[in-house]
Amino acid sequence: EVQLVESGGGLIKPGGSLRLSCAVSGFTFSNAWMSWVRQAPGRGLEWVGRIKSKIDGRATDYAAPVKGRFIISGDDSKDTLYLQMNSLKTEDTGVYYCTTLNDFGDDTSGYWGQGTLVTVSS
Amino acid sequence: SYELTQPLSVSVALGQTASITCGGKNIGRKSVLWFQQKPGQAPVLVLYRDNNRPSGIPEAFSGSSSGNTATLTITRAQAGDEADYYCQVWDSSTAVFGGGTKLTVL
Numbered sequence: 053e054v055q056l057v058e059s060g061g062g063l064i065k066p067g068g069s070l071r072l073s074c075a076v077s078g079f080t081f082s083n084a085w086m087s088w089v090r091q092a093p094g095r096g097l098e099w100v101g102r103i104k105s106k107i108d109g110r111a112t113d114y115a116a117p118v119k120g121r122f123i124i125s126g127d128d129s130k131d132t133l134y135l136q137m138n139s140l141k142t143e144d145t146g147v148y149y150c151t152t153l154n155d156f157g158d159d160t161s162g163y164w165g166q167g168t169l170v171t172v173s174s
Numbered sequence: 175s176y177e178l179t180q181p182l183s184v185s186v187a188l189g190q191t192a193s194i195t196c197g198g199k200n201i202g203r204k205s206v207l208w209f210q211q212k213p214g215q216a217p218v219l220v221l222y223r224d225n226n227r228p229s230g231i232p233e234a235f236s237g238s239s240s241g242n243t244a245t246l247t248i249t250r251a252q253a254g255d256e257a258d259y260y261c262q263v264w265d266s267s268t269a270v271f272g273g274g275t276k277l278t279v280l
Binding site: 087089096097098099102113115116149151153155157158159161162164165166167 | 175204205206207209211216217218219222223226228229258260262263264267268269270271272273274
């Protein structure tokens with residue numbers, strides 16, 4: 053059974069940093085392309101960024117609002133995906149989902165975690 | 175940047191057919207995914223590559239895509255289908271979501 057479990061969310065002041073983790077099981081993490089997707093309160097889904105598989109060099113792409121502030125990485129030895137968030141802004145507030153959403157457009161994009169809430173507020 | 179346009183809301187009578195559109199430039203040339211999201215829950219993939227259902231998704235869900243419009247169709251709508259629906263594509267290594275459509279089953 054595929055499982056994605058996020059952790060690390062919480063309340064953080066503007067300008068601060070936070071690291072989210074996503075522990076995965078049920079598939080070979082090192083072979084997976086994965087994304088982070090967020091959802092502000094009462095709003096729609098917004099893609100944050102994507103990391104390619106180990107064999108594809110763990111290359112990353114980011115959405116414009118987070119580029120230069122957020123970093124996605126993966127630890128293949130721990131089967132864990134990370135999202136390092138720096139210089140946080142109030143508009144970064146929302147639920148952050150770890151997901152297998154990838155560029156292939158097939159059903160491998162169908163696994164999502166339960167989400168972790170990040171609140172950026174003074 | 176690429177944009178996807180969805181109606182804010184769609185209503186359907188119980189047991190009837192609902193259609194939710196997703197507009198984007200030449201979307202017919204892209205692989206469209208559709209996600210269902212119920213309140214307080216993570217999104218669920220209901221269609222991929224325009225009209226393919228993941229295992230466990232009822233046959234009531236179908237899709238099409240041509241030109242500048244993709245459509246999610248739900249036949250014999252049930253109360254349990256009431257949810258937000260999002261279309262999604264990739265454009266230049268960037269994932270794009272539509273704004274979402276709230277489906278109400280009357």
